[in-house]
Amino acid sequence: MADGHFGDRLLEAVECKRSHVVVGLDPEYGSLPAEIVAAHPADHYATEAVMKAAAYSEFLTALLPAIADLACAVKPQIAYFEALGVFGYALYEDVIALAQSHGLLVIADVKRGDIGSTAEAYAKAHLDVAGADAVTLNPYFGTDGLEPFFKRCRDVGKGAYVLVKTSNASSAEIQDVSLSTGEPVYARVADLVEEWGRTAVGARGYSSIGAVVGGTHPEQGALLRKRLSTVPFLIPGYGAQGATAGDIAALFDANGTGAVVNSARAILYAYKKAPQKHWVDAARDEAAAMRAALWQAAGRA
């Protein structure tokens, strides 16, 4: 169970670890180190899914302690777990507990959103049962489809990040369309997020209800940072998706805080670009380099 305000807990982790790094947990069988694959031969398992789940488990069990002091949080992407069916779902639940046991906050990247009664079931699933510290959410349904998550932000120290401007190329098709006010759709969503977050602002000035703002759109992100003074950002798009620390500098506030930055593939599979290192060391070194680059970009170093 969570203790205290999520927004405060996350900022505290950033300060303690001097790190804005969120390590995305996106396990993909085809990208696993050869030694992990070799340790789980197909003929030892009943099905391919069971084999892959065992391989993912060994991979993540070795990875988490190696990055625990370098990252403020991890972000399991549930899609990669669901892709193994029930065996992946079981691992998703296990990984949340395992990460927390290493002192990492867990942002479950589930991007759920539905009508109120269904949203209550989702909030129960991911914040109560799976026990994540925070989740990502899709805003399309509006307030009543998000309120069950927000209630847990206000009452039991959980967090929620609502999609505002996503990192992918097609994000413009809906998010950037001009409203009658002249502003894009995502600006309307951003204002809603600030409104939703107002009842969950913590002692450090940021809400437990934040925004997902892709690091691949630095100018739009900088404007959002100015507009949303109490909304913490979760920034995907760093590393494999192309955003650099320089792109992200303007997404931090004047104190070099207010945002955490996710990278998954570039850390998890860093060994591919550093074949002379053991894969765990390669991942650790990549996370350390990202930590340093962001600390500097935030004006803290």
Place this chain on the structure above:
Amino acid sequence: MADGHFGDRLLEAVECKRSHVVVGLDPEYGSLPAEIVAAHPADHYATEAVMKAAAYSEFLTALLPAIADLACAVKPQIAYFEALGVFGYALYEDVIALAQSHGLLVIADVKRGDIGSTAEAYAKAHLDVAGADAVTLNPYFGTDGLEPFFKRCRDVGKGAYVLVKTSNASSAEIQDVSLSTGEPVYARVADLVEEWGRTAVGARGYSSIGAVVGGTHPEQGALLRKRLSTVPFLIPGYGAQGATAGDIAALFDANGTGAVVNSARAILYAYKKAPQKHWVDAARDEAAAMRAALWQAAGRA
């Protein structure tokens, strides 16, 4: 594995069964019939989640054959399964196969949506591994976040319904906001859905890529029906959420087709309003009444 074009298969099921009814599978422990609850006492199970999953399993195993000839499809709402954690996820996969074994198409109500690589993992999870015939999707990411699902619509007979105008009260907050064109956001999404669906139109004139249009907004729905001639609709909001057959009449095309209508709680828990009947009979009678009302509203009776 799916055979043939999803849009055609669904319309064929509507004609064969003379039914536009989709039965929503939203299992909730507090609403289960007393005999189901009594058959699964807490002290027979290791945990509450295992007990509830066993009760849901018995409930749905009895329900599905009872409504199989009255419904063209079922729509498991995954949130209610996820709320039991891994035990619920296992049941979600089982229920899809069980429903298909009774000749029912399965629309997995997952409302997923993410960047392309993640969407591929979700498509694999729900259309390949869990094996649903179709899924519901959230459009916020735009084309590249939906393409892995659409590819399976074009190539292997799967279907997808994209949220356009949802049935809940807060849907107006984002979906109804005016664009610079004077139209609401959901109209922009509707046009995208038609564009996405164009490469997946079947022999019966409808695409395998459809739209979710809440039955609780009859006027907006009627306009969408005229605007989107090749887009099949999945209509939530009937029954417990308040939409009537009269509200939905204008969402069918001139041939009385082009839409299927979901009801969950009003069918599953019909016994509450008919305490003299066995719960299975109450559910069956409610589904039959809905079938007749919709058939008439569609101008077919």
